Amino acid sequence: MFFSNLLLYRLTQDLAKDLGIDGESLAHALKSKPARACGSQELTT
DSSP: OOOTTOOOOOOOHHHHHHHTOOHHHHHHHHHHSOOOOOOTTOSOO
């Protein structure tokens, strides 16, 4: 399978320090917006 619009990001420790992001706050932010399937009339979630 080929992904034509695939974007990958790597959060390095230096960038995380500059942005003030730690692992716990990132995990909390990701838990607050869980992924869900699109409905029958939705193009995106």
